[in-house]
Amino acid sequence: MRKTGILSLASMLVINAAAASSSWQLEKVVEIDRHSVRPPTVGNQKAMEAGSDRRWPAWQTAAGELTAHGYQAAVNHGRYAGESARESGMLADGCPDDDAVYIRASPLQRTRATAEALAEGAFPGCKVPVHVASGYDPLFQSEHLPAAALDPHKVHRATLQAAGGDLNTLQHRLRADIARLQQAVCQPGKPCPTFAQRWQIEPGGDGRASIRGLRDMADMAESIRLAWSNHNPLSEVAFGHVRSADDVAALLPLLTINYDLTNDVPYIAQRRGAVLLDQVSKALQSEATANAPPATRWLVLVGHDTNIAYLRTLLGFHWQLGNYPRGNIPPASRLVFERWRDTRSGDRFLRIYFQAQSLDQLRNLTPLNAQQPPLEQEFSPEGCEKREPGMLCPYSTMMTHLRAAVDNSATTQVEYD
Incomplete structure (x- = not known):
């Protein structure tokens, strides 16, 4: 059993006695x-702004710190x-x-x-x-x-296998999750390039695979989660499109899919x-x-x-x-x-x-x-x-x-x- 705060002497004696028994x-x-x-x-x-064709809110802390x-x-x-x-x-x-x-x-x-x-x-x-x-x-x-170097051919085959053999089918199956994120980050009636891309396997800078299209969507979802977790103003979390933790969680499934095709291979x-x-x-x-x-x-x-x-x-x-x-x-x-x-x-x-x-x-x-x-x-x-x-x-x-x-x-x- 876990307790909270500074334990009193009596409480500590009880815990020590329980541990001893x-x-x-x-x-x-x-x-x-x-x-x-x-x-x-x-x-x-840079990738998120290029992919959504809009500026994302600035943070008071230096990038990545x-x-x-x-x-x-x-x-x-x-x-x-x-x-x-x-x-x-x-x-x-x-x-x-x-x-x-x-x-x-x-x-x-x-x-x-x-x-x-x-x-x-x-x-x-x-x-x-x-x-x-x-x-x-x-x-x-x-x-x-x-x-720990990776064989690029093995990476490609293993990534495609993790995707079920066909990225087009996977992208289509996830269209509801994609549309939900698109609604949160794209401006109505304006270009939003990432969401028009066909997913493709590309070599990543560190030897792992990178999924063009999905990669930037995952970054967007992660940045929304981070902004919420940092208690940023709601107007700066998904451009004001979320009001609760459940709203944020609903935008995160594409982050999981990106894990499936990169780190979890x-x-x-x-x-x-x-x-x-x-x-x-x-x-x-x-x-x-x-x-x-x-x-x-x-x-x-x-x-x-x-x-x-x-x-x-x-x-x-x-x-x-x-x-x-x-x-x-x-x-x-x-x-x-x-x-x-x-x-x-x-x-x-x-x-x-x-x-x-x-x-x-x-x-x-x-x-x-x-x-x-x-x-x-x-x-x-x-x-x-x-x-x-x-x-x-x-x-x-x-x-x-x-x-x-x-x-x-x-x-x-x-x-x-």
């Missing part, structure tokens, strides 16, 4: 976080996660020692700032360091890794997610291993939605949270791996879940607690059982599954400071 011990948490709310990148902004609102949303997430870790007995009160937590972020500003916000929320006043690689980081930016995920999944699986091992992350109880890796998408594809983990469309990866969301031990039998288990704030929680900066928890869905493949901590999967079985999903030819050694 339970036979379940949380030994390790590894989580991969998406950065929090940002404006569109420069490239996104974390907003002040996004920072506070990440603080809320960090505070909730930190309180949960302490209530489980995994972490002690106060500032963490060197064995407790290690936080690493992708080098971009929005990920570094999100990591700092998470640390502030989880450990207020403690100034927990955020580690960032010099140069590119293979954990989060595997597109720069020669070993198994061949692409296998190559581009190998380094990160390899490090996650090594971090979860109960015994020390070479080329592994620091052996802290809580390992926080702050990256991008693409990183989470690769891992969930390799796992075969599918979710649908609240009114978000299936597979959505909102700002400040996290994919979490927990290693539990039954102290009576000595058996270990893994619990895996995805957690995110709702559209309204993000927009309103709702404090997260037992009364207002984040949205959450557990991974529940065959062989897992519901126990006191949640949906638990046998440790050895799940570790075998994780290791088997790693393409070792696409991995590399990762340096930690």
Whole structure:
């Protein structure tokens, strides 16, 4: 059970007593976080304006960088996660020692700032360091890794297969979703080039496929979601065409389809997610291993939605949270791996879940607690059982599954400071 706010001494004693009486011990948490709310990148902004033939609202924050609102949303997430870790007995009160937590972020500003916000929320006043690689980081930016290069012919075939073999048929099947987004972003009676395009597979700049037409629609949907989440004026969210979270959610399905044809393509995920999944699986091992992350109880890796998408594809983990469309990866969301031990039998288990704030929680900066928890869905493949901590999967079985999903030819050694 999770509580909110600063716990009184009496409440803490109750929690500690409950933790002591339970036979379940949380030994390790590894989580991969998406950065929090940002404006569109420069490239996104140009593409959206060209595709809709109109100017999109300007933001006060520099393109692609974390907003002040996004920072506070990440603080809320960090505070909730930190309180949960302490209530489980995994972490002690106060500032963490060197064995407790290690936080690493992708080098971009929005990920570094999100990591700092998470640390502030989880450990207020403690100034927990955020580690960032010099140069590119293979954990989060595997597109720069020669070993993870993609074969363009395989990418094309795999993308077409993910589309069901025919992009024209897919585009026609999604005509209602396309029309809904078109009504929100296009001016009546004026050109709106993106919506007149026939979808086609094109090479992307990082080796992945890009779907001409769909790509820009997905950027538009994402930018609408970000503007809502940042509490921008309603006149600047979908040009005033939305009034509620449900209205925003109705414009997001094309974002899911774009995931289906890019990050969630198994061949692409296998190559581009190998380094990160390899490090996650090594971090979860109960015994020390070479080329592994620091052996802290809580390992926080702050990256991008693409990183989470690769891992969930390799796992075969599918979710649908609240009114978000299936597979959505909102700002400040996290994919979490927990290693539990039954102290009576000595058996270990893994619990895996995805957690995110709702559209309204993000927009309103709702404090997260037992009364207002984040949205959450557990991974529940065959062989897992519901126990006191949640949906638990046998440790050895799940570790075998994780290791088997790693393409070792696409991995590399990762340096930690």
